[in-house]
Amino acid sequence: MAVTAVAGVGARPTPRLRRLEDERWLAMALLFPTALLLGLFIAYPFIEGVLLSLTSQRVGIPGKWVGLDNFVKVWNDSIFRTSVWNTFWYTAVTTVFKLALGLWLALLLNRHFRGKAIVRAFILLPFIIPTVLSTFAWKWMFDPTFSVINWALFHMGIITQRINWLGDPDLAMTSIIVVNIWRGVPFFAISLLAGLQTISPELNEAAAIDGARPWKRFWYVTWPLLLPVTMVVMLFSVIQTFADFQLVYVMTGGGPANATHLFATYAYQIGIGTGLLSEGAAISLAMFPFLFLIVVVQLLYIRRVETR
Amino acid sequence: MIEGALWRKWVFYNIPLILFVFVLLFPFYWMIITTFRPDGELYRPWNAVNYMPFWTNNPTLEHIKYLFEETNFGRWMMNTMFIATISTLISLFCGVLAGYALARLNFPYAGSLGTVIFVTYLVPQTLLFIPLAQIIRNFELGDTPWSLILTYPTFLIPFCTWLMMGYFKAIPKELEECARIDGASRWKAMVYIIIPVAVPGILSSGIIAFTLSWNEFIYALVFLSSPDQKTVPVGVTSELIRGDVFFWGPLMAGALLGSIPVAIVYSFFVEHYVSGLTGSVKG
Numbered sequence: 001m002a003v004t005a006v007a008g009v010g011a012r013p014t015p016r017l018r019r020l021e022d023e024r025w026l027a028m029a030l031l032f033p034t035a036l037l038l039g040l041f042i043a044y045p046f047i048e049g050v051l052l053s054l055t056s057q058r059v060g061i062p063g064k065w066v067g068l069d070n071f072v073k074v075w076n077d078s079i080f081r082t083s084v085w086n087t088f089w090y091t092a093v094t095t096v097f098k099l100a101l102g103l104w105l106a107l108l109l110n111r112h113f114r115g116k117a118i119v120r121a122f123i124l125l126p127f128i129i130p131t132v133l134s135t136f137a138w139k140w141m142f143d144p145t146f147s148v149i150n151w152a153l154f155h156m157g158i159i160t161q162r163i164n165w166l167g168d169p170d171l172a173m174t175s176i177i178v179v180n181i182w183r184g185v186p187f188f189a190i191s192l193l194a195g196l197q198t199i200s201p202e203l204n205e206a207a208a209i210d211g212a213r214p215w216k217r218f219w220y221v222t223w224p225l226l227l228p229v230t231m232v233v234m235l236f237s238v239i240q241t242f243a244d245f246q247l248v249y250v251m252t253g254g255g256p257a258n259a260t261h262l263f264a265t266y267a268y269q270i271g272i273g274t275g276l277l278s279e280g281a282a283i284s285l286a287m288f289p290f291l292f293l294i295v296v297v298q299l300l301y302i303r304r305v306e307t308r
Numbered sequence: 309m310i311e312g313a314l315w316r317k318w319v320f321y322n323i324p325l326i327l328f329v330f331v332l333l334f335p336f337y338w339m340i341i342t343t344f345r346p347d348g349e350l351y352r353p354w355n356a357v358n359y360m361p362f363w364t365n366n367p368t369l370e371h372i373k374y375l376f377e378e379t380n381f382g383r384w385m386m387n388t389m390f391i392a393t394i395s396t397l398i399s400l401f402c403g404v405l406a407g408y409a410l411a412r413l414n415f416p417y418a419g420s421l422g423t424v425i426f427v428t429y430l431v432p433q434t435l436l437f438i439p440l441a442q443i444i445r446n447f448e449l450g451d452t453p454w455s456l457i458l459t460y461p462t463f464l465i466p467f468c469t470w471l472m473m474g475y476f477k478a479i480p481k482e483l484e485e486c487a488r489i490d491g492a493s494r495w496k497a498m499v500y501i502i503i504p505v506a507v508p509g510i511l512s513s514g515i516i517a518f519t520l521s522w523n524e525f526i527y528a529l530v531f532l533s534s535p536d537q538k539t540v541p542v543g544v545t546s547e548l549i550r551g552d553v554f555f556w557g558p559l560m561a562g563a564l565l566g567s568i569p570v571a572i573v574y575s576f577f578v579e580h581y582v583s584g585l586t587g588s589v590k591g
Contacts, residue, residue, distance in 0.1 A: 020495050023413045030409035031421070033402045034465050041440065041462045042428055049439035101328075108325045119325070121578045123332050128574050128581075130523040132541035133563035137335040140342065140556055148338065148361045151354040162355070186332065187585070194586035232589050235430075243432030246525040250545065264434035264526070271438045272530055281438045288435065295430055299423070 053282040059275035070282035080283065083261040086173065090262060091241045094180045098237060099230070101181065102188025109189065110196045120190070127186040135250040138179045142166050142251075169259035172252050176260060180247055188233055195229030196222070228302075235298040242294070243287060263287045339567075342560035343371055350557055371557035372565070380536050381562060384543035389569065391453050391539060392521040395460035399517050402461065403468025404510060408498055410469065411476035412484070422473070429466035433526050441530050455531040456539070460521045467520070468513040471588050475509030476502065512584030515577045522570050540566035 020026045053070055057063030074080045109120060126134060141148050142165035153159045165175045199222060207217045245264035248254060254261040254269055261269070263283060271280015342350065344367040352359050375381040409415075410422050440459065441450075449455040479502060487497040503510075528539045535547060544562040548555045574581055 021493060023494070024415045026494055027409040027413045027415040027418070030405040030413075034406040034425075034469065037398075037402065037458070037461050037465060038428055041443075041459050042431060042436065045436045045439040045443055048443060049436055052439050052442070104324070105328050108321055108328070111321070113321075117578075119329060120582070121575070123329060124574075124578075124582070125336060125571070126332055128519055128570055129336070129567045130525075130541050130570065132523075132525050132545060133566050134335055134339075136544070136559055136563050137339045137342075140554075140560065141335065141338055143556075145353050146351065146556075147354050151359060151361055154355065182332065182335070185328075190582060191586055191589045194582075194589070229589060236589070239430050239432060243434045245434045246541075249525075264432075267434070267438065268526070268530075272441075277438060277442070284435055284438060287432075291430070291432070291435070295427060299426075 049281050049285055052278050053285050055278050057278045059277060063278055066278075070279050071286070074279065074282055074286065079258045079261060080266060080286075082259065083263055083266040083283075084286075086260060087242060087262045090173070090177060090180070090244070091238055093177050094184065094241055095234060095238055097177075097181045098184040098188050099234065101185045102233075103192055105185060105189035106192035106196055109193050120193075124186045124190055126183050127190075131183060131246045132250055134183070135179060135247055138175075138182075139166070139251055142175055166252055167256055169256055172256060172260050176248055176251050179251065180241060180244070183247075184237055184241070188237070191229060191233045192226065195226045199225045231298065231301055235294070238294055239291060242290065336567075339560050339564050342556060343564050344368060345557070346370065347557060371561040374555075374558045375561050375565070379547050379558070379562075380538070380543065381540075381565070383536050384538050384540045385566070385569070387453060387537065388522060388539040388541075388566075391456045391460070392518050394453075395457045395464060395521050396514055396517040398457070399461045399464035399468050400510060400514050402465045403472050403513060404503065404506070406465070406469045407472025408476055408502065411473040412481075412502070425466050425469050428462070429470055431463070433463060433524070437526050437530050440527070444531055450531060451533050451537055453537065456521075456524075456528055459527055459531075460524060463524075464517045464520060467588065468517060471513045471516075471584060472506065472509055474587050475506045479505050508580065508583075509587075511577065512580040512587065515573060515581050516584045516588075518573060519570050519581075 020029060054065060054067060055063035056066045056069070105123070109116065140146070144150075144162060144164045144167060147162070147165065149165070150159065150162050153163070163171070166172045203221050203225075204217050207221050212220070243264055244262055245268065248260055248262055248265045249268070252260045254265045258266075263286060267280045267283035270276050270283060274280075341362070341364065345364045346366050346368045347370070349360070349364055349366065354361075406425070410418060410425070444450050444455045444459070449458065483505070484497050484502055487501045488494070492500070523541070524539075525541050528542045529545070532538050532542060535543070538546070540562070544559060544566060548559045548562060
């Protein structure tokens with residue numbers, strides 16, 4: 001470019017630096033550290049994982065090629081099927097509740113009141129505090145003998161005897177869902193609140209003057225404008241929930257009787273716990289098609305919104 | 309806006325909001341009260357007559373003492389702090405450079421590289437932990453902090469890059485062009501003009517990256533094995549539960565103390581945290 005030729009003020013750049021004047025070289029140099037780390041610890045393990053899932057490796061025993069045997073074996077495993085069902089159920093139920101409650105909380109926060117900044121800072125805590133640590137607090141609250149939740153329900157007259165929250169398969173899944181919703185609502189609320197704040201209040205006022213009732217104003221004015229943010233928030237949440245590990249690991253470890261496993265916890269139990277590395281890798285990779293589908297659908301949606 | 313009657317305001321806004329705040333914060337209160345409750349009171353069934361859920365008259369420090377005297381808790385805190393700090397710095401370095409390149413330079417495939425970064429941003433750690441554990445072992449990094457310092461950037465860099473791209477795109481091109489006309493090289497314009505303007509973005513990504521690495525669990529669980537190498541979440545999980553016995557007092561004390569560094573960082577930079585979080589959603 002002419003600019004560099006005119007600029008004789010500074011010292012003449014050394015040849016190496018001059019090469020950085022070319023945008024393409026500079027871009028390559030700037031992207032190199034990122035490409036190195038991501039290549040080494042994402043792309044390479046992904047390929048290794050695929051290869052591993054096609055062999056019969058265990059801890060200490062180098063495996064041989066078995067083709068798709070691991071996937072067939074896993075598919076016929078009733079615990080795996082339960083985990084697949086659990087994962088979908090867990091993701092669907094928590095996402096619906098997180099969206100509904102998060103939106104409600106965002107609407108509650110989207111007005112002026114005293115102490116708003118403090119309330120907003122405090123409600124994000126469940127999202128900030130390390131999940132494992134806060135999940136232990138919940139596990140302790142759900143303890144069958146010492147449960148404060150049982151105490152509260154008993155004194156409100158709702159139950160007459162103790163509830164074994166984590167001992168019964170259905171109740172255990174429900175308890176895990178409750179904790180996930182508790183952790184996720186703040187993220188939804190704060191993100192949706194940011195989305196709400198970009199919507200001009202004049203739009204709502206104009207609709208109000210035209211005689212629209214509050215819920216119609218929400219449905220026809222606020223919600224369509226909020227949809228793009230909502231979709232991105234859901235994308236993150238669905239993927240994180242689908243691939244969740246820590247919450248189930250701490251709350252039940254997949255029990256009672258393997259009834260609450262998700263893909264990730266079952267992969268851990270088989271791959272690390274039992275040492276069947278190849279089978280564990282196959283179970284985690286079984287998540288991939290679903291994750292891929294979710295990402296593609298969402299990327300297409302986002303692109304459509306952007307080009308509109 | 310016209311406000312309705314006072315009772316409506318309470319029924320539709322204040323009471324639901326109070327309930328939300330109560331439910332969202334109660335587990336933390338429970339953590340705190342358990343930390344200071346003596347064992348005799350702790351293991352009293354919920355239907356006992358003298359079960360006293362919300363207060364204790366005999367606060368004690370025995371659980372915290374146990375944590376520091378009988379376990380490596382202090383060591384775990386140091387480990388986590390070290391790992392979180394270094395991996396955050398690495399990720400910021402890579403993310404800022406990559407974000408700048410993707411947002412402001414013209415080169416072939418810039419758009420598709422941006423998409424690749426976005427997609428890696430969505431790769432969950434649970435997808436790759438088994439092959440990655442083998443790779444870590446082959447590189448002889450197993451059971452060292454470096455196994456985590458080098459792998460945490462895989463989920464932090466895409467996040468930082470994505471966030472920084474947004475910040476860089478918002479800086480007007482003229483700023484850089486002025487510097488270039490005055491004779492600055494591309495590199496100098498980036499380092500001395502653009503990056504200083506993007507400091508709020510760097511701070512936001514740094515804080516979120518720090519909390520994310522403090523929160524990470526499955527890599528730390530799989531890659532580390534000796535008790536004095538562990539991070540807080542893994543140490544608390546594996547050393548305070550023996551078989552079926554949960555040491556609830558020390559466990560809650562560990563959860564409380566292990567949350568404090570994150571809470572402090574967060575409390576100092578709430579605004580940056582929130583703007584980073586919402587910025588990452590807007591893209």
